[in-house]
Amino acid sequence: MLLEIENLAVEVAGKRVLKDVNLSIAEGETHVLLGPNGAGKSTLFLTILGFPQYDVVEGSIKFKGQDITKLSTAERVKLGLGVSFQTPPAIRGVSVRDLLKIESHQDMDEELNPRMQELAKQLKFSDEFLDRDVNLGFSGGEVKRSEILQLLAQMPDFTMFDEPDSGVDIENVELLASEIGTLLDKDKPQGSRKRSGLLITHLGYILNFVSADRAHVLIDGVISCSGNPIEILEDIRKNGFNGCVECAQCL
Amino acid sequence: MDVLSVRNVYDDAERAKDKKAALGADITIENFSDETVNALDMIDDLDDLDKQTKKDLLQVGVDTEEKNRSGSFLQVDQSNIFTNNSMSDSIEVMNMGVALEKYSWLEDYLWNVVKPDADKYTAKTALNEQENGVLSGYFVRSLPGTKEVMPVQACMFISDEDIMQTAHNVIIAEENSELHLITGCATGDDVGSAMHVGVSEMYLKPGSKITFTMVHNWAEQVEVRPRTGVKLMDNSTYINNYILTSPVSTIQSFPTAYCDGENSRAIFQSIQGGKKDSIIDVGSRVLLNAKGARGEVISRAVAQDESQIYARGHLAGTVPEVKGHLECHGLVLSDDSFIYAVPELEASSANLEMSHEAAVGKISEDEINYLTSRGIAEEDAESMIVRGFLNMDITGLPDELAEQTQRMIDMSLDGM
Ligand SMILES: Nc1ncnc2c1ncn2[C@@H]1O[C@H](COP(=O)(O)OP(=O)(O)OP(=O)(O)O)[C@@H](O)[C@H]1O
Ligand SMILES: [Mg+2]
Numbered sequence: 163m164l165l166e167i168e169n170l171a172v173e174v175a176g177k178r179v180l181k182d183v184n185l186s187i188a189e190g191e192t193h194v195l196l197g198p199n200g201a202g203k204s205t206l207f208l209t210i211l212g213f214p215q216y217d218v219v220e221g222s223i224k225f226k227g228q229d230i231t232k233l234s235t236a237e238r239v240k241l242g243l244g245v246s247f248q249t250p251p252a253i254r255g256v257s258v259r260d261l262l263k264i265e266s267h268q269d270m271d272e273e274l275n276p277r278m279q280e281l282a283k284q285l286k287f288s289d290e291f292l293d294r295d296v297n298l299g300f301s302g303g304e305v306k307r308s309e310i311l312q313l314l315a316q317m318p319d320f321t322m323f324d325e326p327d328s329g330v331d332i333e334n335v336e337l338l339a340s341e342i343g344t345l346l347d348k349d350k351p352q353g354s355r356k357r358s359g360l361l362i363t364h365l366g367y368i369l370n371f372v373s374a375d376r377a378h379v380l381i382d383g384v385i386s387c388s389g390n391p392i393e394i395l396e397d398i399r400k401n402g403f404n405g406c407v408e409c410a411q412c413l
Numbered sequence: 414m415d416v417l418s419v420r421n422v423y424d425d426a427e428r429a430k431d432k433k434a435a436l437g438a439d440i441t442i443e444n445f446s447d448e449t450v451n452a453l454d455m456i457d458d459l460d461d462l463d464k465q466t467k468k469d470l471l472q473v474g475v476d477t478e479e480k481n482r483s484g485s486f487l488q489v490d491q492s493n494i495f496t497n498n499s500m501s502d503s504i505e506v507m508n509m510g511v512a513l514e515k516y517s518w519l520e521d522y523l524w525n526v527v528k529p530d531a532d533k534y535t536a537k538t539a540l541n542e543q544e545n546g547v548l549s550g551y552f553v554r555s556l557p558g559t560k561e562v563m564p565v566q567a568c569m570f571i572s573d574e575d576i577m578q579t580a581h582n583v584i585i586a587e588e589n590s591e592l593h594l595i596t597g598c599a600t601g602d603d604v605g606s607a608m609h610v611g612v613s614e615m616y617l618k619p620g621s622k623i624t625f626t627m628v629h630n631w632a633e634q635v636e637v638r639p640r641t642g643v644k645l646m647d648n649s650t651y652i653n654n655y656i657l658t659s660p661v662s663t664i665q666s667f668p669t670a671y672c673d674g675e676n677s678r679a680i681f682q683s684i685q686g687g688k689k690d691s692i693i694d695v696g697s698r699v700l701l702n703a704k705g706a707r708g709e710v711i712s713r714a715v716a717q718d719e720s721q722i723y724a725r726g727h728l729a730g731t732v733p734e735v736k737g738h739l740e741c742h743g744l745v746l747s748d749d750s751f752i753y754a755v756p757e758l759e760a761s762s763a764n765l766e767m768s769h770e771a772a773v774g775k776i777s778e779d780e781i782n783y784l785t786s787r788g789i790a791e792e793d794a795e796s797m798i799v800r801g802f803l804n805m806d807i808t809g810l811p812d813e814l815a816e817q818t819q820r821m822i823d824m825s826l827d828g829m
Contacts, residue, residue: 213782239788247786251779255801265787295801312787 164189164320164358165210169221172202172209179205181383183221187320190355192346194369194391195362197380198403203362204248206380207322211245212238225320244318244345246309248325248362252298258308259292265315281314285341302329310341321345321359327368339371348373366395379406416520422529426539429530436723437665437694440636442537445577445608450548453492459485465602466570473597473628474821475568481813483593484565486551488580489572493549503559504592505552506567509581512552522583523547526614526642526671534610534638538579550580550612555592555621562811564593564626569611571635572601582613586621586649593814594623595821598637599630606634606662613641617649619674624810626654626818628825631661633689641668645677647703652809653679654818657693658686658825660720665694667725672699672706672735683712684803684822686829687720687750696725696755701735701765708737713803715829716743716750724752728767729759736766743773744802746795800826 165187172180179202187193197203209216210223212235222231230238262278263270274282274292282292285307297305306326313321326342327335342348347355363369369391377391379398387394387406397405417423433439456462459477462470467477470487479485484506485497493508505512513519529539542548551567571578586592600607609631617623623643631637643651651670670679681697699708710726728737743752756769776798784794803826807818 211786213786215778234791235782235785236788236790239786245786247783251777251783253780253783253798253801255804256784256797260797261784261787264789316788 163187163224164226166224167210167221170209170218170223171220172205173217173219174205174215178219179383180209183380183383183385185378185385187358187360189358190347190352191375192359192361192372194374194377195360195380196377196394196398201380202383203380204324207245207324207360207362210322211235211243239318242319244313244316244320245322246306246313246324246326248328250297250305250309253296254298256296257293258296258311261296261312262292262315265312278315282311285311285337287311303331303334306330306338307334310338313345314341317345319357321357323359323361325362325364327363327365335368336371339368342368342372346372369395379403381406417523420524422524422539423543425528425530426536426543429536430533430540432530432533432536434532434534434638434665436667437638438663438692440608440638440663442533442577442608445575447541448491448573448576448578450545451492453489453494456495459487459495469599469601469630470568470570470597472824473568473599473630474595474626474817475566475597481563481817482566483561483563484553486553486565486567487570488549488551488568489570490576490578491549501561501563503556503561503590504565505554505556506565507552508548509550509552509583510546510548513547519552519583522585522614522616523581526616526644527612527640531640535612535640538581538610538612541579542581547581550582552583553592553594554585555587555590557587558589560591562591562593562813564595564814567594567596569596569598569609570601571604571607571609573607574604575606577608577610580611582611584613584615584623584625586617586623588618589620591622593811594625596625596627597630598627600632600635604632604635607632608636609638611639613639615641615643615651617643617645617651617677619647619649622650624652624654624814626810627656628821629657629661629664630659631664633660634662636662637664637666639666639668641666643668643670643679645670645672645674645679647674647676649674649677650809651679653681653697654807655681655683655695656822656825657695658684658688658829660689661691661693663692663694667696667698669698669700670708671702672708673702674706675703676705677703678707680709680809681711682805682807684805684825685712685714685722685724686803686825687714687716687722688718690719692721694723694725696723696727698727699729699737701728701730701737702732704732704734706735711740711805712742713805714741714743714752715746715799715803716752717746719747719749721750722752723755725755725757726769727757727759729761730765730767731761733762733764738767739769741771742802744799745773745775746799796829799829803829
């Protein structure tokens, strides 16, 4: 297993948000995380990433066979984790270009490498845009595209996408989906994919363009249901999340 | 010095010689020794300075090779050791003593926009002048209708222990002219304690523009008390940029721009980094006294170690149809440091527009986390955020000077 989460319980600001989460993702697989607002999806992501305010009170997270529960975020990222944020903060005086150089391990004095320049163009960013302070005054769509562009600079082995499609128009969802596909080795045949990912989506629209192997439904801090993404989404569309609470057979 | 006596400059100064300044720690002037004026020899070329001094000067924006400059002035302690007045037909750069001999009208510009009885530091400077003549400091003037884009560089340097340096500078932009200055202040490496009092008076004639970019790099035990007044006439623009990121004992200044001319505009932009146990009390004041006048005061302050920063801004509108904006952002990096932001807006007329924006806090954890999630170590993330925060866009400079200023800022931020 690439990622193995066992009996994970997490507190944020003294409140238990994740109660008993078990989740395994194998190399080359893409999983989807579904669940109502406030269920704890973003919390799970940021706990896997190791943000300090997420306090693991029980259980463990293993990545590439190593227990990473106590590692710092920077250390986890070095091991090959990456994330696109639902709502990233703006940072004054730190440009997208600077970040891309750091993320692709370039010297700051060098020009941005041709691969990143090309990818920026593909994601419809002009050269001037790259000099803007990251996320400062970005439109909703620009935030999402900049997150994906930064991940393309990092090329993590395991990438978590927190609602990469929310607030993005149809045309841009397709564009983002194709780059997300790159990050998840979708251009390779299923058996030879190495990169893996976990994707949060509310409406599932992006799944029309990015194939997923398995879906999990997180409700109230527990994964209440796992299975085929298309079937589960279909079920949620019909019966809402209540259906998942009652659904014991997919567990 | 008759004119000044008639104007009661020295009587006023005499009465104020024990007058404490309204702000800042009270410095015992007597602890510092007066230097003889022009005790040091002149040099022929800035290149003749020793290597360390050259480096110190470069740090505050003074290029000893004089590349892309329109004039140079260097005062060491109480001696003007170098002046280059032959680089531009549009600009005059002189030692104050020389200028007063050349222009009899110049006396009218002394102690006009800075008052001799403002406090004991201005009084001391005036009384020194009564005794020795007005001999220290520089005179810079742009001739009418000229537009020199290259800056004049002026530097105040303290080379000796325990001395008190005073200077009295006058800057005049004649009608429809443009003048750019880079002024650097620094101390020699082996100087522990010293005091600097600089009186600067600036006059902007109708349609003129002055940009004044100042970098301070004092030693840890230096007391600094600049006193600056700026008078703006119709349609003139004054831009003041101030950068301080190295330790100092105490600095207190509150430069004041008097927008007395219609549609005149004053902008103060400052970057302050407090380190060690520096006490930095730097403000900017704009008095909007004429129709259409505009004032902007923008500051960024970062306090670390045990430093204390008082970031003041004061805008006063006295007539209708003026506009002012004040912006003060501060980051407090350590538990032992603090920032005290004092934005003041004063409106004594209807139909004017003034606003302020102040935010002081610690470095945002979300921002640190965001950067660490991209693989940047926490410490590096912090310093990126601090540098980004201080690295404000300086507006209003010609391209070449803007680039140079950016390099100066980068250099100053390197140590943050
Ligand atoms: N830093 C925090 N401080 C306080 N409460 C928090 C914090 N982070 C998360 N929570 C709480 O934990 C719960 C789960 O939040 P989380 O953001 O993980 O939900 P989510 O499933 O991502 O929801 P959404 O679909 O709306 O994005 C919420 O009740 C939220 O208010
Ligand atoms: Mg969320």
